[in-house]
Amino acid sequence: MNSPAQALRPDAGAPAGQSASERELAELLVQALNLEVAPAEIDPTAPLYGDGLGLDSIDILEVALEVSRRYGFQLRSDDENNLVIFQSLRSLAAHVAQHRTL
Numbered sequence: 388m389n390s391p392a393q394a395l396r397p398d399a400g401a402p403a404g405q406s407a408s409e410r411e412l413a414e415l416l417v418q419a420l421n422l423e424v425a426p427a428e429i430d431p432t433a434p435l436y437g438d439g440l441g442l443d444s445i446d447i448l449e450v451a452l453e454v455s456r457r458y459g460f461q462l463r464s465d466d467e468n469n470l471v472i473f474q475s476l477r478s479l480a481a482h483v484a485q486h487r488t489l
Contacts, residue, residue, distance in 0.1 A: 431477040
């Protein structure tokens with residue numbers, strides 16, 4: 388996995404402008420993937436996959452499982468919208484907000 392520093396705000400000590408749902412998902416990402424970054428330091432518009440936060444396909448699967456457990460809906464690997472859903476913390480939060488059942 389690449390360094391998560393690429394997805395950090397340059398002023399990493401300052402709030403990243405995350406909404407409450409983005410902050411909650413950032414905490415989920417940090418916990419589920421054991422990232423060495425504070426959740427508040429994750430830029431909500433930075434890419435999650437590849438460049439940016441540096442997640443790989445295994446990381447995305449882990450995130451999908453955690454989202455399913457916590458929010459009560461399935462993120463399917465064959466969903467044609469996955470590139471959009473996992474584009475950034477912000478896009479993932481928007482998808483969760485639309486589909487959560489818990």
